[in-house]
Every structure is written in C-alpha cells, then in structure tokens.
Amino acid sequence: MLVTSVTGHLMEVEFEDRFRKWHSCDPADLYTAPIRKHVPEDKVDIKRTLEEEARKCHWLVLWLDCDREGENIAFEVMEVCNGVNRNLTIRRARFSALIERDIHEAAQNLIAPNQWFSDAVDARQEIDLRIGASFTRFQTMLLRDRFVIDSAQDDKNLVLSYGPCQFPTLGFVVERYWEIQSHEPEEFWTINCTHRSDEGLASFSWMRGHLFDYTSSVILYEMCVEEPTATVMKVQQQEKLKYPPYPLSTIELEKRASRYFRMSSEQTMKVAEDLYQAGFISYPRTETDSFSSRTDLHTIVQEHQEHPVWGSYAQRLLDPGAGLWRNPGNGGHDDKAHPPIHPTKFSSGESRWSQDHHRLYELVVRHFLACVSQPAVGAETVVEIDIAGERFSASGRVILAKNYLDVYRFESWGDSMIPVYVQGQQLIPTTLTLDSGITRPPPLLSEADLLSCMDKAGIGTDATMHDHIKKLLDRFYVTKDANTRFSPTNLGEALVMGYDDMGYELWKPNLRSLMEYDMKEVSMGNKSKAEVLATCLQQMKACFLDAKRIFFLLFRSDRSNGDDSSALGENVRPCGLCQEANMVLRKNRDGNFMVGCSGYPQCRNAVWLPGPVLEATITNNICNSCTPGPVYLIQFKFRQLEIPPGFNVNYLGCIGGCDETLRQLIEICGTGSRAQARGRPPTTTPSNGPPTTTPRNPQRSNSRQAPCIYCYQTGHASTDCPSRISATRHVQSHGMNQQNGESSIPCSTCGTPCVLRTANTANNRGRKFYSCSSQACNFFVWEDNLNNGSAPRSAPRPNISNSASNPSRTGGRGRGVQNAGRAAGVTFVSATGEPISGRRCFVCGDPSHFANACPSRGS
C-alpha cells in the first residue's frame, strides 16, 4: 500500500479565459459564461505525483475528510487518477480521527464515493463564483471612485468585493451599529434596599426589576418608605454546579482566544496551525465538540503530569481517590471529520514560541483538562423579603469545591457572603432608595459576538470564518477597536444601505441559508445539481440586473454634478465641520429641504429641515446667537395641514441650533431625510449621494461624526444637544418634551402654574401631563389621572439613605395642597387642584382599594 496526499482542493473553478478580464464582458454575462475546473499551477506537482502512482496501482482508496468538501476533493483525485488509469478500483475510507481502531475499521469497511455529496459542493462552488465575480466586478467598477479611503493603498487597487459570506458578516456589524444609532435612551426607576447586620451586608434588588413610569415608581417607593418593616418570606438554600466547557471546537477556540487574550481569529488560526504542524495540538479546524468514546483521554492527561504549572492538577485528575475525573460533556456537534482540539504532545514551552503560541497551547491544554474534570460546586442562598407588598431578593454564594476552576484560570465564580436570615424574621432596611437609570444601547459586536452570529446563521465554515472577518477589515468595510469591537466604515455602511435601499436582502444571512438548504437537498439526492444551479442562478441574475438598474439610479456617475439636489440661493453659514466651505440651502428631487456643506462629498455636514417645509428662502437677517456666523435666517412656509396647531405657516427661523420652534417641528413632524421614516438612523446626504447615515469622512478621513441621537442634527454631540438641554429645563424626564401651552392649574408643590405637555416616551407617547413651570420644582401629574380624580403628586427625586424610618419627608411642602387629605402618605387633588380626602387607587382611581391591592397590579 502506498500513501500520498493532496493539500485540500486539488482543483479550482474558473471562468474561461475570454471572461477573465474585468472589462471583457458585462458582469451579467458571468451567470452563463462557461467555467472550467482545473488544477492550478501551484498544484501541478501534486497532480503529477498522483498520475505517476496511479499508473502503477490497481486500487485507489480515498482517505479524506468525511464531509462534503472532503468528498468533492475525493472526486477531484479520482478525475486525475482515472485520467491515466481507467481500470482503477476506487473506494472511500470513512474515518474521523487518527485512532488505530477507527483506521482499521475504515480499511475493512471501504465504501463507494458519494456523488451527491460531491455534486453539492460543485454547485456551491459555481454559485459562489458567479455571484461573487459578477457583483464584485459591477460594484467595484461603478462605485470605487465614489469612496475616499484613508489608507496608504492606492484607490485604484481598491476592490469592493461581494460574497455570499462576507456580506452577511458585514450585515451583522452594520445592523448592530444601526441598532446603537437608533437607540432612544429611556429613563427607568428601581427601588434598592440594603440591610447591614453584624454578619455583613445584603443588597436586595427589586423583584420587579425596574419601571419606566416615574410616578408609579414613586408611589410604590413611598409605600415602602411608609411601612418599611421587611419580612423575610423565603430563604432558599441549594447546591449549584458550574460545569466545565465542552471539548474545544474551532469556533470556541477563536471566541475564547479573543475573549481571554484579545487575539484576532485570524491570528488564533495562524498560531493554531503552527502548533498543529509541530505536533503539539490536534487538527485545529473542527466543528466537533465531543470526544469519541474510543479516545484515550487518560493517556493525554498522563503526558502532562510533569508540567511545572498544571502537572500537579493532571496528577490529581488521574488519582481515583481524588474523585476529580469526569467523562467530558457532549456539546452536540460532530462534523464526522475531526475530533475536538486537544493537546497531542507535551511541552513546557518551546524557546521559539511567541507569546501567542504559549497562550494558545496553554488554553488548549487547560481546556482539555477542564473538560475531564468535575464541575465546581457552590452553596447558594436566596433570600426574599417583603416591604409593603413589594418583593426584594438577595443572594449569596459560597464555593464548596473549585474542581475544574483550579485548572481553568480563564473562568471565575465569585464568593459573595450575606448574613443569615430565617423565614418570618422582621428587619428594618439600612437603606431604601429610589434610583434612576437610563436604558443603554447594546455594545458594538465583539469578535466573539460576530463569530457567534456567523455560526448561528451558518455563514462560512470553521476553517473560513476568520477569513471572512479579515476580509471585511482588508476591504475597509469595518474597523476593529482595541476591545475587539467592530464598527462599519462609511464604505461598509453605504454598501449595506445601498442593497437595503433596493429592498434586496443580499446583506442578510438568508441567501446563504437558502443555498445551504439546497446544497443539503443535493447531497441527499432530493434535488439534482443542475436543477439547483438553474434555479439559483436564474434568481440571482434577475436580482443582479435589478440591483444594477437601481445602483445606476442611486449612484449616478457624474461626481461633479452628481448631487441630486439643487442649490437655492446663497450661503446660509460657514460650515462648522470642515471649516472650509459654506453650508447652502438645497432642495432635493423628492421636494425635501436641507442645508448641506458645499464641500460635499469631502465634507458631509448637513442639517435636515422639518418635513412640512413647502418653501424656504434665505433672508439678509443674521442670527444674534449662533456661531460660527454669520448664520442667515431662513423664511419658511410650512404646509398648513402637516404642522400641529399653534405653529404658524410662515416662520422666520435659524438653522444654527438656537431655534426652539424648528427643533419642535422636527421632533413632531420629522425631517425630509429618507431613512428616518424607516426607523433607521437618518441619512444626512442628498438622496443620490453615497448613502451614509452620518456626515462622516470629511477631508479624506474615516473619522465619524454621528448625528445627535435626540435632534438628528450634526455639529454637536448627543450629550450636548441643545434640544435636550432646553427640554430638561422644563421637565425632568427625557422624552416628556412637547410643550402644548400653559394651564391655570397651580403646582401642588410650589403653587407656580403648571404647563401642559405631551409625553414622547415609548410607554406613554401622546399622553398629556402637567409639569411645574418652575425650574426648581419637580412636580408633574398625568392629565388623565387628574380627570380620574386620582393622585397627582409632587415628585421629588428621592435618593435617600437611612430614611426608611423617616417617612415624613413627603409631608405637604406645597402651598396648593398643604391641607389636603392624606391616606397612607399619599395626597390627592382634583382636576382643579382642590384637595380630595379619602383613599383612592393610584392605578385605576377606584376609591375602594389602594394601589398595592389593585387587581390590575398583577400584570
């Protein structure tokens, strides 16, 4: 028996020569252009070896990975060998690890090669090539000149590639970025309680989590303050186990190396390949996360007994008396081709290893030792207390046995002690506070997150995922920060938005999933290769032609005059962003107005004007307050039916940031920006410009200046938004910022007249409320509660410690209701501000019960 090898695929698919040059044909022709499968130059020697040996042999046994790709490679080898020897008897060996018994069994149970498996791969290769080449050529040639990339690379070499794996991967990054951009912060409230005793401190958290309604939170908080005695309702003690990880697959190795060492997936695979080739670890490209029952795990552990750092742990593992051994868990994945990544040779560190080699080898060994170890054991105590009907809980944990955590230093499980409590015990909280928080957007995707997204959506394989991520970086579609978090560049975001604008989900994982499904059908013999190719390529060609048509409309060619808006008159102001050009008033093709920098596209500073603008004319009047000036005022005419009552059709306004009326109109009616209407971050460029959401990239750089998340304008950070500053001057809670006018209702706290406003928070949008017009006062009340005769309240922001036993802090400070009736610490006034005596439920207004007994509270 003679053994030789190939190195992955022996052949490649390629277009015939006359279609190879980019300008040789219309990219649409690539859906039907003839292709050929051939052995590339660097594999010719391997082909020659195969041919030489095949001539002398009678049998050809194919020992390749037992997956679809492996089957396809087997057919490539068969084609070459059959080419020189038609009489070969050909068989396939099925094995998945270099385990002696498996190899013997495979040799004794040879099977026929599986044509369906191979066909599925042929189909994938052809589809990937045709789609990738056609879209890449097209979008590169059309769009390359439209983007200025801040790098040393010659722009002429810039390739804007499209691929069925790289684009969905980019899609994940962009989608998360959009999610962050469109996040609307919302204030919430939570009650926190602590209790200190001789034994220590327990922090109890509110079992409701948090509420977004301030008034409800205050009511519930005050009920707790009024009756602060806590009763211990439940003390639950149980043993908790923290399990070691499953055996190591490629994705897990990449994710963990990224999390623990901030190593890129690309670097991880490079180092893993080195370690594999030097024999220190097993094959690093595997989806399998369970060991075959035939694997000799003990021998692997034995090898590490002498290691200076983890040797003693390995010895404990092998000692039956220690009881540390446990057969590894099964993660449920098996690619039938390779075992999980595990150490194959002992090393206490080689002199030529880099720090990354040391780290990765250590991770593989410790992970393996952890897999065959007992879980960590902890004793957990959960205490639930009740204060005035509200439940709070605290928990403590004592670790009884660290077990695998002794060797797996990358994970931790902390101790947290709380005092001992017994059921029925009563106690007075040490602190009871009403605390506020703000909802935050999710973080940018980390490399580990991105790998998870790809894994979940079936984008790429264990061997290629890191390639797709690297490709996004190489193509300038994304950037990665020091915390391994990814943001799209202007270019990446614009491409995704371009496809999104077309309505095609070419940047979403669905396309790949559908292809995957079809491949599976082919590999099972349910569909033929030809059938899948015909359907898929026909659909993709139609999609390509449509995309081509729309892209030409979106990105019309003449850059100097490519702006789809028309300038209307003179400059409005100097541009504060690039500080080189002027901002000019423009009207877009779709009739919407904006003021954009004349330095576009180098500078993309833009201010979108309210949607209802019918006419806009620059006047000679100059704003007295806005800088950099002069900022010329604009005479607006609004569409009567599109503006709320109280606003004039004719209005002289300033776009410099000082104008409250314009700000309110934008908040209420929105701007003419395209994307805003779809809930995406607003587009700040003219509708035919490169579609980016933000006015970034001034002066050949990729630096960002995102639009303010509150007013959607540029030129200031969200934290400095003038609209927010003026809104918070009037009301405390963000979002309650639409002022309708003054009313005669006196504030029950200070007597100053209240202002009727409309809430704009997610939970209460459109709901009217009164708030005190005094900046020093926090009073507010929902209008509908007033009409129900329910409980308008002064609403100080309590954040008090040690005050639970001093509930008098809410006592009648206000002139309006100083002598109002009080029930359980709650004051009621009527719609006219008159005090009402007697108890009423805050939630539903029913006088027969109080809020803590309201039937609706269960929900």
Added chain:
DNA sequence: GCAAGGTC
C-alpha cells in the same frame, strides 16, 4: 483585480 472552500 472577483467567491468560498480546502490546505500549507
């Protein structure tokens, strides 16, 4: 100059 999948 293009895809994704093998691999060194």
